[in-house]
Amino acid sequence: MAKISHFECSRCHSSFSIEIPPTVCAKCAGSLYVRYDLSPFHGRTSRDDIARISSARSWTGMWRYGSVIPEVPPVSLGEGWTPIIRSRRYAGAFLKEEGANPTGSFKARGMAMAVTMARAYGIKKLAAPSAGNAAGALAAYAAAAGVEAHIFMPKDVPFANYLEAKMYGASVTLVDGLISDCGRMLAERKEKQGWFDISTLKEPFRVEGKKTMGYELVEQLGWEYPEAVFYPTGGGVGLIGMWKAFAEMEELGWVKPGKRPRMIAVQSTGCAPVVRAFERHEQVSEMWKDAATFASGLRVPKPYGDYIMLEILRESNGLAIAVPEEAILASLRDWAKNEGVLLCPEGAAATAAYAHLLESGVLQPEDRAVLFNTGAGLKYSDVIAEVAGIQRPRTTA
Ligand SMILES: Cc1ncc(COP(=O)(O)O)c(C=O)c1O
């Protein structure tokens, strides 16, 4: 397994020791990356060992990438190694089904890793603001690890997110505002309460958990990059994590360098700070006013790691696309009816963006594209029922 060598700032590249629990860069407040000595794991043999070692065990999930994640006993509920499903209609499209994770979303990966590391550092009280799914995941892993979870989330999150956080025993504060307001409330209280802040990109291990999506999709495609990756983007942890995974895989010699996928950040026209900054060629985003979308995970008006995402989008020759709410709903209906998959609204934003890029000729049908369904549609039953106008009939047969 990999030994962490140090933490490195994503902005000013300062190095920090691993002795104390990492937060953000002490010099410039940039997000930190975990750096390892990867030299023992170079080459194809080490890559091929992953499947061999994994199949000899009953279950490994995302922990199959032991050689590139911290060497610490995991707090696991069965996260990762999710199915990659070929579309029935689009020759090149593969759906990465993250709804199969514990707590029904990809947030499980980041929280499994962050809680694992928090436990290893001896931290007992964790806190996070959340658009919804991160709250459920944090609450579940905190329960499994026997530590406290303090959660702040908008009062109108999907009901499932509130329900799960309560059932897992977290302390939940519902806020009349957005995730940015939740983050502010948390920041005001954390010192006095002794909470460790595991907000998006304010500690480096959620990225380490989510980077496993990058390893998985490449391994599942036969250790080859697809042409494009469609990622419904809020705080951007997955996008940043996958790009880190690609860099590590190249350093390890597990994939050929030079042909990384185009990273496509997908947002809703109701909240598209990254798209606006990308289109204006800016280095950072501006706070999006009156953010509103039924894809609640995309309701992040000013992501902390915007500068990292924008750099990745440019470096990958990628794109940032905002999808109208009606197109998200139409794609959700379309994939349910024609593919048998009830996407989460965020995933449906990704599939809608994919259809748009096919129509406009930016991508060809045979180009391999991985579309992230970041959560299970069933977590949104109240939200989808409302936007799709579905009610239980009053009369029965
Ligand atoms: C289902 C779903 N998809 C996408 C996102 C956005 O994820 P990220 O913050 O990694 O950009 C979220 C965040 O809450 C989410 O819950």
Ligand SMILES: [Zn+2]
């Ligand atoms: Zn820095």
